[in-house]
Amino acid sequence: MDHDWHALSPGDVLEKFGTDPALGLDPAEAASRLEKHGPNELVREEGVSPWALFFGQFTNILIAILVAAIILSALVGEVVDAVIIGVIVVFCAVLGFVQEYRAEKALAALRKMLAPTSTVFRGGREERIDSREIVPGDLLVLEAGDKIAADARVVRAHALRCDEAPLTGESVPVGKSTEALAPGLGTADRKNMVFTGTTVTYGRGRAVVTATAMDTAFGRIARDVAAVKTEKTPLERRTEEIGKWLGIVAVAICALVAGISIWREYGIGVVDLKFIVTVTMFAVALAVAAVPEALAAIVTGALAIGMREMAKKNALVRKMPAVETLGCTTVICTDKTGTLTRGEMTVRRIVLPGGDVALTGGGYAPAGELRGPAGTIAPGKLPPDLEAFLRAALLCNDASLAEIEGKWSIRGDPTEAALVVAAAKAGLSPDGIRRASPRADELPFSSERKRMTTLHALPGGGLEAFMKGAPEVVLARCSRILEGDVARELTAADRAAILAKNAELAAQALRVLGLAATTLAHGAPADEDAVERDMVFLGLAGMMDPPRPEAAQAVAVCRKVGIRPVMITGDHALTATAVAREIGIWHEGDAVMTGEELAALSESEFAARVASVSVYARVSPTDKLTIVKAWKARGEVVAMTGDGVNDAPALKHADIGVAMGISGTEVAKEAADMVLTDDNFATIVTAIEQGRWIYDNIKKYLAFLIQCNLTEVAVIGGVVLALGPEYLPLLPAAILYINLATDGLPALALGVAPPDPDIMERPPRDPRESVFSKDVVAFILRALVIEIPFFFLLFFHDLGDITHARTEIFFLFIIVEVVIALNCRSLRYSIFAAPPHKWLLAAVAWELVLIVALMQFATVREAFGITMPSFSDLTVICLFSALIFAVMELTKYLLRRNGQKTR
Incomplete structure (x- = not known):
């Protein structure tokens, strides 16, 4: 409480x-x-056992259908089919288990914060x-x-x-x-x-x-994280949708074929138990053929490949479906400190009586330039007033800078460290200056004093005093000002000008410090007031935690593709707005809201305003959850980035939580779906592109497999319904070969197809959109209208010679499916604009070489129930395949012309 x-x-x-x-x-x-x-530690949640994780993989509806397919295949005697499907199912389950088991190992991370x-x-x-x-x-x-710890x-x-x-x-x-x-x-x-x-x-x-423990602010956040219900990702919802429809199709085929066949035979009075068993076995086998066995494996494989590629690009995914979720992200709620910014204070401007000095470079690396009114200031050739300012900044300072394994880090206060880095950029040696002027005494900083003063021994006796603190406090204790190398009287006009500069820097969201110095001829006075008076004003330093250089570019890409970036931070509104403006998150007309203002609004009032707010400042963890929920209530797919404990509830509640790997707390990483190992906001854009690419490829091989399997089932089932099982267009071995060989490798190759040229130019897809989008449906309808009638025509034309008819149908299936695979490289771009990639070409070449080699064996031809095709057979097959190619290109052209986006 x-x-x-x-x-x-x-x-x-x-x-x-x-x-x-x-x-x-x-x-x-x-x-x-x-x-x-009780002990001061977080409540340990019961983890999921490895066995529960493994068997949980089989609750996926598509996997469940494939398990049923294994059983049914075994029952009808298709042992090879059952074994192959079983291998695929186990492969999928093991992949999913390995990924989720690794994720569960991170549950203990909450306790490490203590x-x-x-x-x-x-x-x-x-x-x-x-x-x-x-x-x-x-x-x-x-x-x-x-x-x-409490x-x-x-x-x-x-x-x-x-x-x-x-x-x-x-x-x-x-x-x-x-x-x-x-x-x-x-x-x-x-x-x-x-x-x-x-x-x-x-x-x-x-x-x-x-x-202590769960009653702390940290503990309450941990409790909120545990209470957030994990929602299904868009991919999980779509996979369930695919599985549901495939299940419906499979059951419908079983019932239709068995029912009509039995009813027809019953009409002529020849139905017996043997016939019923035969028809039922065929119907079950046909239903198994209706399910594209490779689909679940390809979905899992594509996600696994995506995870591996993202890991190479500094994005570690904890759960595979999160890869795809990024592809439909419409809003990114991002923390500021350490995410959009470097998390390292940096001096931007130094204000001296002789003019302003701008400093380039960011972070703690002492790399950058100093640019004064006359141009770049070379290290070692500093003007007297600038050198005096930076020397004071080093001596009235407890921070230090070090390079460890090529990375610069600090020890001490970040604000003081920023001054050390500024001096190092100017070519000054912090250690050398501090050794030459050892500290003799100190008047420490406090919230009441708002200043710090240090005293340093002079070589010839006496002391130097250096002060830094709030500009108005330092200025009030100065009577002189350093101009060039001469200390002159500080006039009222000087004071007004300095305070105006202070206000100007503060309006730019810079943290401003004033510095002053004086010489004490004979030791330290008896009280601090005597030390800190009649000082010489040296200048002002304006500093801030700078934006990451690549953040502005990443934000621009987000806006270009229709993703709304929103900054949520605990910093002051002025600081947050300045950073947001520089990065491109905030534009004129956008609203800025503080946590106090948000708390005063009702849920309905906030819902009406949430879309206009680009920056939230001084927010609490509860506020972050409120913001994420409000966006989700509008139907948006929300990604939340962050690194702190305070981000954890929102990270878990968001559609996808993205934590920072370097600066991020273990709590944030545990709550997130993805961790950025480089703490780089720009990596989000790469991840979004990866997510879109994964989903595009899922649709590509879905369109390919559904077309192929639908055609197979319609042709085989249609003939059997019309003529009976004795006129089966393809024998079980041939069906099995087409299903697992011809369909399998090209589908796998489509799963790793390169992205379309416009993948980062489209708006995010509607998360409610069915996976059977207009382009997928267009390809399926094309198969129904063009391909299936020709298969029937070719088969019935040669019905007098069933072996020849099966030969033509078998090779037509293979060549047409090869053509479809090549053209499914892109569902929108022409094959000439998006040519097949090397893996797809290799898969197609392998299929063609394999079937040519197999046809040389009479036992294979006999098992398939076919003969060697004639030249005229191949001519007809190739002509029809060319027609299919032309119709597919026409379909893509019409989709492009009508502005249909592949989603």
Whole structure:
């Protein structure tokens, strides 16, 4: 339960928990509370057993149909058919099991967010304990670098700052104080509280524990994540649809063929048990032929291939169907810090009396240029005022920069690190300057002072003092200003100009710091006021967490293809809007909404406004869920990207959750469907293209298999219905060969066909659209109107010689299906604009070579019930195949002309 501990004074909080500020909790009392409240750890959810995962693969309707097909095939004596289908089913189940088992192994990740040990003050002394033993009322001892293991009210703070980005999305460390605040504030505004899963970046302090385990802000989010119901993906829904219709077709064929055959024979009085068994066996075999056995394997194979390709491009998919879901994404709700931005503070501008200096480059790598009013400033040739500014920035600073294995990283506060990087870009040596001017004393930063001052020994005696802090605070303690290399009087006009510059930088969402310096001739004065007065103002530094260079391009692609990007962040509205404008998410006329404004709206009021809002600022985890739900209620397919604990519920509720692999918390990764190993928003665009490609290919081989199987079933079943089982157009061995050989490899090759040229120019497809879209239906109708009548004509024309008729039908099936496979490389583009790829050509070549080789064996021809085709037979077959080719090209042309998009 959430309490307003932040609204109480430190003394009141200590009193309510019975904690002695001088001694902490008594160890015996702590043990009693541990027994009462339980360990400080998350509730462990029961995982899914490997056996349950494996057998769960067989609940898929398409797999279930294939299992039935195995049984039926065995019953009618088609043992080879049953074995082959069985191999396919096991292959599909194993693939699905391996992927989902790996995903389930990540369920324990929630518990990793808790620090393994913590320092508490008990019985009058500090002791290091297992974090799971922390209880409400404990006094946490906080120091820089500590990971906080429980929610707590700060009762003592000395320049204490915490990185709360994993919980609130705040891009800069938050200064902590002890003063009571107004009731009802959101998590991000509780400046006198520290929270589980966050980290102390600077200073030290003590805090009394107010909540542990599942009662913490982190625990409540974990509970919300567990409560979110996982919904089926579009691919899962479509696969079920395919399975349902195939099942209906199979049952209908069984009933129709068996029923009509038995009824017809009954009319002439020759029905006996043997005839009923024969007809039923044939009907079952025909129904098995109606199900494209390779479909489930190809769906799984295509997704597995897609997963492998995405992994190469820094996107790890936890569940295979998520690959396809990206293809119909219409809205991306994205976090800002670390997702659209680098998560690294960077100085953008330095304002000096002599003019502004712009800095290029981003992040902690000291690569970039300094550009002043006269052009680029060469390292080592800095103007005196710029060198003095950067020297002060290095000395009044506790952060350090290091390159480890080719990657630059920092130690300390990100804001201070940004100043270190700026100095390094100018060619200054942080270590060298600090060694030359060792620190003698320090007046630390606090939320009350809003400034930090350090004192450094001069070689000839005396001290230098350097101050940095809020510009208005620093300016108020200055009487002079450095212009060039001369310190002159600070005039009222100077003050007004500096404050105007400060407002200008702040309007650009830059975090602004002022710097000043002075020389103390004979040691440090007795009090801080004497140190921090009559200082020389050096300038302003404007910094921000910069957008990723590729983010703007990725957002532009999203907008081009009809995907709406929406920023959701814990940062202030001004900062969020500036980043969103620079990246291209926010445009003039778009709305910006804060969490406070969102909370004041009813569900219907928000639903009416959600489409106009591009940026949400200062939001809570509940707000993120509300936003995702509102978009989904509009029928949109929503992807949610994020990296923090606060993103987890929305990641799980979204149609597809995308977590950051480097900066992302384990909680976010566990809740997500996909993890970006490079934390790069642009990888989302690649993943979307991959998802569209996968779905396109599913439709390609679906169109191919349905055409082929429908034609086979209609021709074979139609002849049997008209003439009886003795006039079977193809014998079981021939049917089996066409079903598994001629259909199989080309279909697999279509599953890896290259994408169509316009794959990233189409709008997202409607998630409610049937997999049997207009282009697929057009190809199926073409088969019904053009192919099936000719098959009947050819067979009945040679009915007097059944072996010859079967020969023509057999080879016609093979050649026509080869032509269809080549033309299904694209369902919209001509074969000349989208030519068959190497795997499809190889599959077709193999099929042709294989059938030519098999026909050389008399036993094979006898098993198939055919003879060697004559030249005239092949001529007729090739002419008709050419007609099919022309009709397919015409169909594609008409689809393109009428603006039908392949979806």
